[in-house]
Amino acid sequence: MKIKTLFIACLAGLCVATTVSADIQSRQIRFGYGLNENSNQGRATKLFAEEVGRLSDGKLRIRPFGGATLGSDVQMQQALLGGAQEMMVGSTATLVGIVPEMAIWDTPFLFNSAEEADVILDGPVGQQVMDKLEEKGLIGLVYWENGFRNLTNSRRPVETLEDLDGIRLRVMQNNVFLDSFKTLGANAVPMAFSELFTALETRTVDGQENPYNTILSSKFYEVQEYLTVTNHVYSPWIVLVSQRFWDRLSQVERDILLEAAITARDFERQDTREEAARALSELQEKGMKVNELGSDEVERMRAQLTDVNQSIAEAVGMDLWNSLQQALAEARAGNSMSSN
Numbered sequence: 001m002k003i004k005t006l007f008i009a010c011l012a013g014l015c016v017a018t019t020v021s022a023d024i025q026s027r028q029i030r031f032g033y034g035l036n037e038n039s040n041q042g043r044a045t046k047l048f049a050e051e052v053g054r055l056s057d058g059k060l061r062i063r064p065f066g067g068a069t070l071g072s073d074v075q076m077q078q079a080l081l082g083g084a085q086e087m088m089v090g091s092t093a094t095l096v097g098i099v100p101e102m103a104i105w106d107t108p109f110l111f112n113s114a115e116e117a118d119v120i121l122d123g124p125v126g127q128q129v130m131d132k133l134e135e136k137g138l139i140g141l142v143y144w145e146n147g148f149r150n151l152t153n154s155r156r157p158v159e160t161l162e163d164l165d166g167i168r169l170r171v172m173q174n175n176v177f178l179d180s181f182k183t184l185g186a187n188a189v190p191m192a193f194s195e196l197f198t199a200l201e202t203r204t205v206d207g208q209e210n211p212y213n214t215i216l217s218s219k220f221y222e223v224q225e226y227l228t229v230t231n232h233v234y235s236p237w238i239v240l241v242s243q244r245f246w247d248r249l250s251q252v253e254r255d256i257l258l259e260a261a262i263t264a265r266d267f268e269r270q271d272t273r274e275e276a277a278r279a280l281s282e283l284q285e286k287g288m289k290v291n292e293l294g295s296d297e298v299e300r301m302r303a304q305l306t307d308v309n310q311s312i313a314e315a316v317g318m319d320l321w322n323s324l325q326q327a328l329a330e331a332r333a334g335n336s337m338s339s340n
Ligand code: TK8
Pocket: 033, 034, 035, 072, 073, 090, 091, 094, 146, 172, 192, 193, 194, 209, 210, 214
């Protein structure tokens, strides 16, 4: 097929130009995500689609589906595995059922800053975890920022850990989150993000935890009165491709998807950070009552979650856990040296 295209193209005198484009076929790529179109996830997906179009002369067409219209994170992962959907972006936390090593990103208080997260996620440890997907039928391209997570609820301001007692708190479908919040005394309920707004509205659950950006773009302020700044975990998003689809792509097509995903990642992180910087005051303007968890309480929270850390280390394997701790120590040492 390719040879024929080349031959005809050469007769037309366009041999060189069409050698590359013959490696790009006309394809439609369904790209699903869970948040609204008007969100950091939606904006970066739009940019990704534009970049893919530009780099492929319009031959590779990304069709974005926001608002979980193709299903929750877990449902989309299954569709990618089966080959019924080509691409998605979603939380690494929801992938733990397929790749247990992904739980490493759910470690409470793992990163001290977003920049530190970039260094680790884009470095060898991030790649090592991403490569685990391949044995399971998925291809990981890049990590995007979801952000540091904070608590919201409709019952009361959370000023001490005891205030969490009995709060029905939605958590992502993953044992680390379930155990973390159970340990802290909440009544943790695992649930897909796509069901969350309605569950909050009908008071099936009292609260949830997500970054400022998501609390804003998903309009949780309409159904949640209290926001407590905890920054308890940074858990990223990851851009995934169905391996069944990937296997059919040429090298040129794969390179285009990766290049566009990197461009969109860099845009997404900047956009997310800019939005996060103003989101808290916007949420206050919308009526949310915000309080910051005091440093003593944060220390208690850290202390209580040490047990969870131990079980994460066991679940992901000590080698990976130690590589991550070492990479973090190096990143921190490098940082303090450069700021000296
Ligand atoms: C979107 C989810 C979301 C995540 C969650 O599909 O479930 O709370 O933070 O971003 O992946």
